[in-house]
Amino acid sequence: MPGDPSPSTSKPAPQTPLPRGGSDRVFYLCLGILAGTYVLLLLATVAADLFYTTPGHLWRALKSPEIQYSIRLSLLSCTLTTILSLWVAVPVGYLLARFRFPGRALLDAILDIPIVLPPLVIGLSLLILFQAPPLRALERIFPITYAIPSIILAQFMVACAFAVRTMRATFEQLSPRHEQVALTLGCSRSQAFWRVVLPSARRGILTAATLAWARALGEFGPILIFSGATRMKTEVLPTTVFLELSIGNIEAAVAVSLLMIFAAVAVLVLIRTLGLPATHSHPPS
Secondary structure, three states, rough: OOOOOOOOOOOOOOOOOOOOOOOOOOHHHHHHHHHHHHHHHHHHHHHHHHOOHHHHHHHHOOOHHHHHHHHHHHOOOOOOOHHHHHHHHHHHHHHHHHOOOOHHHHHHHHHHHHHHHOOHHHHHHHHHHOOOHHHHOOOOOOOOOOOOHHHHHHHHHHHHHHHHHHHHHHHHHOHHHHHHHHHHHOOOOOHHHHHHHHHHHHHHHHHHHHHHHHHOOOOOOOHHHHHEEEEEEEOOHHHHHHHHHOOOOOOHHHHHHHHHHHHHHHHHHHHHHHOOOOOOOOOOO
16 A cells, blocks of 8 residues: 555653652652552452462362363464454554555544443444344355354454554564665565565564454454353353353352462463553554
């Protein structure tokens, strides 16, 4: 698409060190109390899950065929969702970061819709969409609603938006100079993208994949509406928690919750190790 590469983003402002004395101590003390209260609340919720159950309860829950099925289906669906999200997020993020074109601001706003919409609304909208005559005819040949493909589609609707934000921030942080040099040396735009830009963005791609995978793993609302919560059919980890709670099996629900907590911690560690781009901040369109 025609257009000039956008300038590289400015460096973040330096952080202000905490003062060692003076009248600002009370102000910083209040900030510390507010932040500490929230952190303690987060840690308390995790500790409550850890101390509610025992290793024996956790092991018995993990041996359940239903939970083992939900683990396998979650791993499969999240991986496929991540691949689809990257397939869309890399070119869209590059387009938004490098080019100016009519309708760019509108496209940017549309891509934020899955982030701000309530999850149940996304699931309901997908359900209504697939009740339309053309897609209803398609479902007679290839069932989607209340089947495994609906899980992947519901996860993709939300996870892809986060992957796009991450990839846009990644490409905005890359200087366009190397790409411009490649163009002056005779490379086409696609050659410069594959040979210069994409290798430089590999850490951002891995970060986007990690975020998309984690977001897909925790998706519940759209799956509940669009896919249902059928045992051994459309059961993933979040719906397993819902199903176990509905029959009063709190120990199994806590065990599955701990699995998701461990996965979230692993994702955070990986993202911190890679260095997460500022996915929510970008220059105005």
